[in-house]
Amino acid sequence: MSTMIDTATATTTLHLLQPKDYARWDAFVAATPDATFFHRAGWQTIIERTYGHKTWFYYAEQDGRIVGILPLAQMKSRMFGHWLGSLPFCVLGGIVATADAARPLLDNAADQLARQLGVGHLEMRNLVPAHADDSKWLRKDLYVTFRKEISGDDEENMNAIPRKQRAMVRKGIKLGLTGKIDQGVDRFFACYASSVHRLGTPVFPKKYFSIIKEVFGDECEIRIIVREQQLIGAVMSFYFRDEVLPYYGGGMPAARETAGNDFMYWNLMQAAAARGVRIFDFGRSKLGTGAFDFKKNWGFAPTPLEYEYRLYAAPELPDNNPLNPKYQLFIKMWKKMPIGLANFLGPFIVRNLG
Structure with missing residues (x-):
């Protein structure tokens, strides 16, 4: 056309x-x-x-x-x-x-x-309004993003982390956690699926992550966190210009007692800074969620995302998010579901959420 x-x-x-x-x-x-x-x-x-x-x-x-x-x-x-x-x-x-x-x-x-x-x-x-003066377009406050400049110096980046969060990072270091690059998605998916199941959220299919890695190649990095041979956590990140964007991540149950998620993002920040990255993009979070609080604890300031909506056949703005009260029973049930069943059913649901 x-x-x-x-x-x-x-x-x-x-x-x-x-x-x-x-x-x-x-x-x-x-x-x-x-x-x-x-x-x-x-x-x-x-x-x-x-x-x-x-x-x-x-x-x-x-x-x-x-x-x-x-x-x-x-x-x-x-x-x-x-x-x-x-x-x-x-x-x-x-x-x-x-x-x-x-x-x-x-x-x-x-x-x-x-x-x-x-x-x-x-x-x-x-990221900024595109139709601010057009009454046909509506918006709602739901998502924010967290972006922050980092330096090439580890000590400077560590000191920029607020004290309580810095203590969690140091806990992971003291417990001997290490990070390394993984070329496949299997271990990453195990961590990701474990995390979203505990949150009561449907899982994306493993195929989705395999295709992302295939399409973006070296611009997509899978980093796993281990303690000796024990899998603790994993994160899939994108590299773009001078930015790193940790996009999907998760931890096994042991991540909580080992500060695995805290160490994981520090380990990624170190590696990214070493290769010349100067913007750490912590990504999108919904207001009022644990992910929002976690990122604020790192000293990142939230920036509202300007999502704009134009209604056609729909009478009102969509509200397809876990904070909607009508999904609370579903979330409670999903958390109790065996993870194998959740991993099978999840992709049929999440494919339509976007």
Whole structure:
């Protein structure tokens, strides 16, 4: 498909991403400061191959150059509704544009697609508001992100951690915890699945993590934490520009008594700083959760994420999150379920949450 807008300086055309243009798309992402790791073309492959969701990765072009992008995916289920988002399974993914004509072109494409599909709502995940003056778009305070600059000096980074949290890190060090890179996802998945089961949250399929690792290669790192031969914890992180983004992680039951999670993020911070990383992105958390408190305890200040919603067939904003009271009984039941059964059933549920 191709749509055209004439401007005073150039003609802007709209296109759908094809595999042959992945490199061009990613080159635009790498060169554009507002773009993030979650704008990478690889997410199209991951979402389609893992879950079979339909995607539309739009890009605007001027004089043969990409000047704007908008990745979209459709989510459709009886339990969680029918919606279009940029981008499910990602923290961010809204419009990124370097030409004035590109943003309205991409916005209009999303609006037309949402109407064509008959979705309940359209969601844009932004770091800063993109439609603040447009009454058709709504927002709600739910998520924040935690980002902080780190130095190349371990002692300086350690001293920047508040005293109580620093004591937990030192506990893990004294107990002999060590971290190392793992090339497979099996041990990582065991830690991740154990953690989310204790939280009463459905698990992503192991296939999802295998495809992420396959698609992003060395830009995706799996780090495991062990005490001698005992598996304690694991984290999957992304490297992008001068940033490290620990994205999925978890610990075995022994992580609590060994300060395994505390040590794990310190170990990652050390390794990332040593390779020249200067931004530690602790990722998204919901307000009022344990993950939110944990990240604040590290001395990271929360920054609100500007998620914007446009309603179509839906009468109100979606509320598909564990803090919704209607899910509390489900969470209690899930925690009591045998982990093997939870790991089998979880992917059928979480595939539609995004």
